[in-house]
Amino acid sequence: MLEQPSVWLAIIAFVAAIGPLVFFHELGHYGVARLFGVKAEAFSIGFGREIAGWTDKRGTRWKVGWLPLGGYVRFAGDMDAASRPAHGDGDPDHFQNRPVWQRFLIVLAGPVSNFLLAILIFAALFMTLGTLQSSNVVGEVVPDSAAARMDLRPGDEILSIEGQGTEQFSDVARIVSLRPDENVELVIKRDERQITLKGQLGAIEEEDRFGQKVRLGLLGVASAEARFDRAGPVTALGLATNQTVGLTRSIVDGLGQIITGKRSIRELGGPLKIAQISGQAWVLGLYSFIFLVALLSINLGFINLLPIPMLDGGHLALYTIEAARRRPLSEAAQERAFRGGLAFLLIFVLFVTLNDTVSIGLFDRLQRLIG
Structure with a gap:
């Protein structure tokens, strides 16, 4: 059995793995928004109080938050990081006032960027290491x-x-x-x-x-x-695409088995589990760590496509309804959806965190320390 990494090594490896993935995810949103002329007020890696940052010539605040569990791009006209529209906003250049197809593509660009990043990582591995x-x-x-x-x-x-x-x-x-x-x-x-x-x-x-x-x-x-x-560039891209598609199907299969009860819900992991595995992959070597980063990128892209309000998939679902109805849902309905999505995510994070503490033996370690 692989020796468990130290807490500090796990934290460093976790940040080294998740940080670039969040950056590329948000960069996808930002890049397509720039293409459509939508202004971004803030580009944040991490949540909470800003620990470092700067403002570019376009007025976008690029910053790093103290809690490295995600990130966001806040566009002009957004009330908050979840891209809910500010009341009384009629500026045509603001995100919420752009055509629904543009908003759809801006939101979709984040998860797509994660899948593309995974393909590029796998292709690089196949070309260099075989x-x-x-x-x-x-x-x-x-x-x-x-x-x-x-x-x-x-x-x-x-x-x-x-x-x-x-x-x-x-x-x-x-x-x-x-x-x-x-x-x-x-x-x-x-x-x-x-x-x-x-x-x-x-x-x-x-x-x-x-x-x-x-x-x-x-x-x-x-x-x-x-x-x-070792594969050539074209072959490597094809193999990398197949690898990414195959791993995505495995995620879908695994989630479906958990939902149907064929696999235990205890197999779901959260931030603590990811940090532990990141540290272990770091110890195993560069190849293992880079492969894990690609796998986490696929997971991040997939999770964000789930139709849960507060996630990208939830926004995409609302935009699809808006396009079908030719008008958005009422503000009250959207508010209920966001509140429900937030409650679900908080409960889910709490569950997987408790699940992680059991899986990594945190309670046993604390008992040994106390004893």
Whole structure:
């Protein structure tokens, strides 16, 4: 099991990982807003009291807050960091008075920037350090495994699992690992014929490299071909895009399993867990830390697309309703939505923080210190 990082190392690694992601996220909002001529009054990394900052020639205050758990861009005409409109504002150049499609794109640009950043990080890793290229053709079937019971054979090409394409063996591993003991459907190619196989996956519980216990699905096959190569720019971008799409689908799968009760809600992590894993990735080396940053960037982009008021996805949902109705919801309805979204987020943050304290053994450490 990997040694737990010190508190200070975890904090430093957390800020080093989250800070750039928040910056790029907000830079996406800011860049598209500038494109449409919307003025930004403040660009903040972190919340709370300003600890450093400056004002540029356009009047935008660039600053760093003392609480590094997010950030925001406050546009001209916004009442607060959640981009709620100020009352009585009629300036056509202010954010809330721009056409709904422009507001939609400005808000969408933040999450999109996180996905694009992840693609660029993966592409850089694949070009410099290389990537494992593995065939989706079965090379070996483990006896008495789930694959053997499904009648998978060496030479079979696995085309899809549960409707998800499997161009490489890494896709097979990713999809299977999220489905311990589940019944699945595989589409394979055998002797130029497509065949559908069904069966129950196996399962195993093990510790990941960060010392976290995870339950993984098992199929019981090995790839017929695997090699480690450096990729050219075009190939690397394609592989990086596939990696980002695949990891995003894994997040969707995992969230869906938690919602349906197939996976425990205790698997959800919050700031403390992220800080712990950031410190552990830092200890493991530059590759592990950069890979984690890319993964966190995907998570940040995905979470912000959830249709929860106060998040980007909540704004996008409201703008979609506004476009369909040809008029925005009433101020009272929007206020209720924002209050409900804020309450949900506060409860969620409290839950995952308490969840983190149990997961990282904080209570046990405190008991040992007191004892």
